[in-house]
Amino acid sequence: MKKYIKLLFSLLAMLGITSCSLDTDNTPGDLEGMWKCTAMEQNGQTVDVAEKQIFWSFQAKLLQIEDKIGTQPRILYHYNLNGSILELNNPYxxxxxxxxxxxxxxxxxxxxGINTMNTTFTIEFAKGKKELTLATETYKLYFKKF
Structure with missing residues (x-):
């Protein structure tokens, strides 16, 4: 009888673990992690921004954008990823x-490098997915995996 009770508890525990879903469940895939913005391009003019210490960190359904020097406020975004399209919505x-x-x-x-509250980027990877370009109609943002 004790065997059956242990088996039942084991099955219930396994079922409980596999049925749980967190709000953070998402697979950002190649975007996962921290990216350092190295340059911004607008109207064909490229500006080196590596010294500004701008980082974009993707985890689950959230993107945190921050200036590691601390002169600008940190921003949180909900995002959707659909193939090579990145949509940023509802900034906080x-x-x-x-x-x-x-x-x-x-x-x-x-x-x-964002000029509207909700924006859509086209994603391009380079150098074995160690470099990232996010492009809109007006901006291109260049990143290196950190």
Whole structure:
């Protein structure tokens, strides 16, 4: 009888583990991890931004964009990935102490190469997926895997 009870508990535990789904379940695939922005291009003009220490970090369904020097606010985005299309939606100002707040001022995004609250990028990888280009109609952002 004890064997059957142990077997039943084992099966229930396995079922419980496999049936759980977290809000963070997503497979960003090759985007997963931290990317350092090295350059921004607009209207054919390229600017080296490596010294600005701009990082984009993809994990599950969230993107965190931050200036590691600390002069600009951190931004959180929900994103959708569909093939080579990256959609950024619903930006928030990162504030762990008082709770993240919806972003209402799109000018805070310009530093990061984003000019609208919700935006869509085309994704291009290079050099064995160690380099990334995100392109809109007006901007190209260049990254290296960190």
């Amino acid at each position: 100002l990162y504030d762990r102490d008082h709770g993240d707040k919806p972003l209402t001022e799109p000018t805070l995004l310009v530093f990061y």
